[in-house]
Structures are given as structure tokens and as C-alpha cells.
Amino acid sequence: MSENVGRWLRDEIENSILSNEFSPGERLDETVLATRFGVSRTPVREALMQLDAIGLIEIRPRRGAIVIDPGPHRVYEMFEVMAELEGLAGSLAARRLDEASREAVTATHSRCEQSAAAGDSDAYYYDNEEFHKAIYAAGRSEFLEEQCLQLHRRLRPYRRLQLRVRNRLSTSFSEHCAIVDAIFAGDGDEARRLLRGHVGVQGERFSDLVASMAAR
Amino acid sequence: MSENVGRWLRDEIENSILSNEFSPGERLDETVLATRFGVSRTPVREALMQLDAIGLIEIRPRRGAIVIDPGPHRVYEMFEVMAELEGLAGSLAARRLDEASREAVTATHSRCEQSAAAGDSDAYYYDNEEFHKAIYAAGRSEFLEEQCLQLHRRLRPYRRLQLRVRNRLSTSFSEHCAIVDAIFAGDGDEARRLLRGHVGVQGERFSDLVASMAAR
């Protein structure tokens, strides 16, 4: 537990939302949360305020907080922005790559290779996350990295769903290969283009997304 | 004043920070703010929590809140991300432009023309803002629009400073013209490219930025 209860509660409730423990549209009762976590309403309210500012919940004046339900279209829009940000990170990475970043990308990439070969979708989910984080870091822009990480967290549940689709694992990994090649070749434009395509949910990927969201 | 004090305080303090009334690095004393606004510490704390979540201030446990000082390099990174997001908005606008958006872009664009011709940098600052907002809206992606607006707010003070530089007014306006042409021609890639160049602070624009930040 973090040293102050408010911070801890924020993370706790955020995780509960992102892991779908609190479903979209659900009402978050301050008193219930307070007793559940064994604290008073004050830190609960502070946590809710922060989640509202981040955009995970909506606080309607005098009418309580509800978990925001993005809906397929909005999730698509979020992936669209994510693709753009990752594209930028990739293009910066290609230009600024240093030894440490190169090693981090290589390491996470080969871990992806292993879990993809093993067909282990849960392992790949985790390794894939680390691979993308390595690219964010390689871009060497702290602000961009923060933005990427924040949006990545929010899209986490949907990414997981997407990996379950068809032969997405091998497709995803071969895209990774091309991305790594472009970055290591210093080809920023190509890295940007490939990452946009890799992250975005164009075409049939969108219907897959909608289907998996409905199935939940 | 909004119907609940917390919300109102958040906006109030946010504006005070963005208008440089609270300088970067300055300590925000909860009690002082409370008495200043004539409320108790509770809503002040809630406002500060939200500003912390947005990234405008930093709350160090047991040690109070300070206004974040971005520093030239981080502001550059923020403009870099802003350029990317605006580029996406522009490319979407070119593809999805409808009649209402077209009129909004045309209207704000011609207001920019007038204030640029008049050499009125303050008027241009405002009209320019509306022009960019029209493009965000024309992209027809609510999430992207929100992200653009939020980042735009945070960069507001620096944009204002930049307009004071050299013959930036006419340069800016001629760039607008090319952007409008590309969007109206439905050329998404060109609109993206031009907007990236227009918003970013590459080359000498960066030194201008640093100089204006230092002068403040």
C-alpha cells in the first residue's frame, strides 16, 4: 500500500475498473467503497476525483460516480490515437536509438518470439506489452512516453481480448519483426507507418474488436 | 461558479496556473487557498487532486503541492505530441469533412486572415485558437478532440509567446492557407504533414520558444 490512502485507493479502484470488476455504467457508492476498504469517505472521494480527471469515471453533481462505458466506437477512436502516438514513438526511436534501448527492444522482441512460438497467448500478452513499452522508452521523449503508458493502460483490457482472435499471435509477431527492422535501420517513416498499422484497428480488426467486446 | 465548489476551484486554480499567476515551482498552500476562496480545505484538496491527476501540479506526500515546471525541453516534447495529434485530426478532417465543419473552418480561417492583415497579434492569438479547434472538431473523433483540447490548454501560454516572435503572424497564416487547401482537397496525408510542420517547434522555432520562456 502506498504511503497515503488516497493514492492507494486510486490505484486500487482504477485496477478494479480496468479488470472489469466494476462494470461500465456501474454506480460507485462512496460509503460502500469506504467500508469495503476500511477507510473513511474522505480518501475515497479524493480517489474518485482523480479518476474523474483521468476520464475513467464520471462524477455527476449530487448524483454519484459511474464507471464510463466507452463503447466500441470510442474504443476505436482511442486505438486510433494510440496508433498515432506509437507511430511517433517508433519514428523517434529509429532516429535516436542508443545501445540500452536497442538491447531492451531486442530482449523484449525475442521474448515475444518465444511465447508466440509456444502459442501461449497469456504470455504473449505480457511480453507484447513490454515490447511496446520498450519502444515508448526508446523514443526518448518523457512526455510522449507518459502519454503512451497512460493510454496503453486504458486500452489494456481490449488488447487482451484482441489477442484471442484467430491467428493474431503470429500476425502480430511478424509485424513486430518488420517494426524492429525499420527501427534498427533508422528508418523513422517506415517505423511510424508500420506501428500505425500494427496498433490501429482498421478493417476486419474492428469487427473483431466489436465482437470481443460484445462477448464480454 | 459551477454548482459544486470543487469543480469551480479546479477551473479557477487551473486558470491561475496557466495564466502564470501561480508560477512554476510555487508551493500551493491548502489553507491559504481555502481562505483566499472563502471555503474550507476539503474542496481545495479535491481540486488539487484533480490537477495532480491532469499533470499540472505535483503532490508530494506530506509535503504539499507545487506547480510543475515543464522546462523548455519538456515543452518541446509536448509540442511534438501536439503536432502529431493535430496532424491526425487534419488527416481525418480531410477525409470526413462535412458541410458544417467546412463552414466552421472557412469562417475561423477568414477571421485569422483579417487579424493577420491588421497585424493584431492578440486578436490573431484568439482566432488562431478557434481555427485549430475547428480542425479538431472536423476530425469527427470525440476522443481525439478531447485530447487535442486538453493539450492545447496546457500549451496555451507558450503559443501566445510564440506569436510575438518576428513575422510569425504572416508565416502562420500562409501555413493555414496551405492546410485549408489540403483539407478541402481531401488530401489527408498532405494535411497531416502540413499540420505537423505548423504546430511543431522544429529548428529555429525552438530557440525562439526557449528565448520567450526565459524572457518571462
Next chain:
DNA sequence: AACGCAATTCTTGTATACACGATTGTTGAC
């Protein structure tokens, strides 16, 4: 039986009180 109004109950919004940790100033020793 259904609709509307009123009263009660429940929940949120704000204030205040209290406790704990951090910071600062003072005093004493080396």
C-alpha cells in the same frame, strides 16, 4: 387502478476536528 404529491430516507458536498509527519529554529557541545 393509476397518477401525482409529499414526506422520509439515503447520498453527496462541505466544514471542522484531530493526529501524525515534516520543517525549522534554538540551544548546547565540541
Next chain:
DNA sequence: GTCAACAATCGTGTATACAAGAATTGCGTT
């Protein structure tokens, strides 16, 4: 004279109390 330790003070973190608005339920009327 300088540094360190201790004490006092100040500010944050959490709990609780109180006020005000919203939702719900029950009763009365049509």
C-alpha cells in the same frame, strides 16, 4: 564558530459531523 540534536510549530492526511439535494416510497385523490 560550526554542527548536531531536540523541541516547537506548521501543514498535510484522515475521520467525523452536519447540511442540502436527489431518489424513493407511501398515501391520497381522481
